[in-house]
Amino acid sequence: MTIDHIAVVGAGAWGTALALAAHRAGRTVTLWGRNVADMAASRENVAHLPGVKLPASLRITDQIGDVLAADAILLATPAQTVREVAAHLEAIAEDTPVVLCAKGLERGTAKRMTEVLAEALPPAAPAVLSGPSFAVDVARGLPTAVTIAAMDLRLAMALCHALGSASFRPYAETDMLGVEIGGAFKNVLAIAAGIVAGREFGASASAAVIARGFAELRRLGEAQGALPETLMGLSGLGDLVLTCSSVQSRNFAYGHALGSGATLPPALAEGAATAPVARDLARRLGVPMPITEAVAAILDGALSIDAAAEALMLRPLKREAD
Secondary structure, eight states, X not given: OOOOEEEEEOXXXXXXXXXXHHXXXXXXXXXXXXXXXXXXXXXXOTTTXXXXXXOTTSEEESOGGGGTTOSEEEEOSOGGGHHHHXXXXXXXXXXXXXXXXXXXXXXXXXXXXXXXXXXXXXXXXXXXXXXXOOHHHHHTTOOEEEEEEESSHHHHHHHHHHHOOSSXXXXXXXXXXXXXXXXXXXXXXXXXXXXXXXXXXOHHHHHHHHHHHHHHHHHHHHHTTOOHHHHTSIIIIIHHHHHXXXXXXXXXXXXXXXXXXXXXXXXXXXXXXXXXXXXXXXXXXXXXXXXXHHHHHHHHTSSOXXXXXXXXXXXXXXXXXO
C-alpha cells in the first residue's frame, strides 16, 4: 500500500503538528479546519503554535470535500467531537485509512474512538496514533516516537512509512485496544499527577502516583484484553510519564490548577471527561483503581483533595503486586 496524499482533519495544535510531520515525510498534505482563512493567509497557527511557519505547499482548507480523495486521513479533532466530524467524511472511498489521533472515551457512551468511528464512518479502515508527543515538539521537528496501530499490520507499516522521518519515528502495532486504553486513561492519571504537584505534596508523591497509576492502567487494560507489552510501550507507560511530568500537558495543567486552588475549564482536559467513565468501567470489571476513583471523586466534588489524599494513604496495607 502506498500513501502519498495525507489529509489531516482538525487544525488545532495537534492537527497542525501532524500535518507538518507528514509534510516533512515528503507527503502531499491537506489540512482541514473551521475558520482557517487567517492561518492560510499568514501561514501560521497563531492561536496554538505561534512562531511555527507552515510551508506554502501545505494546503489549508475549510472545505471538507478537499480531504475525501486523500490516501489516508488523520482525524485530529478532540475526542468528544470525533463522531460529529467523522459523519462528514461519509463520502470517502471504501477502506480508506482513518487514523484516530484523539485520546479519550466518548462522554455518555464510554466508547473508545475506534468504536465511535465504526458507527459513524463504516467505510473507514481504522487505525490509531498515540504515544508521548507534545504538539509543539512535533511541530518544531524535535525527535519524537509514537505508536501507530491497526488490525492489519501491513496498514500499520504503510502508515509508519508514510509519516516517518528523521524527526518523527512511528512504531507499528496491531493491539489497537491497548494503544487506545493507554492513551485514554493516562489522561486521568495526569490530572492526579498535576494535583500532587499543585498541592506541593512533593516529588516522592509524584513518583508514587506515576508508578501506582501505571499499575491501575495495566490492570484495567489487561482485564479488557490489551497486551501487557503494549501497555508498557510508548502509548502506555511512555505517554503516562510524559503527561504526568509537564505543564505542557493539558491534563497535568488542569490538575495543577485544581491542586493550587485555581480553576481551568474542564473542556481543555480530556481526562476530566474520561475520569468518571474510567471509574464506572473499573467498577463493572471489578478492577481496583483507587487513584482513578480519587480523581473522579475530586472532579465530582464528592471529596476534597486533602481528604482524597488521606484516604489513599490509609487504604489497607497489601503486597505491591496485588
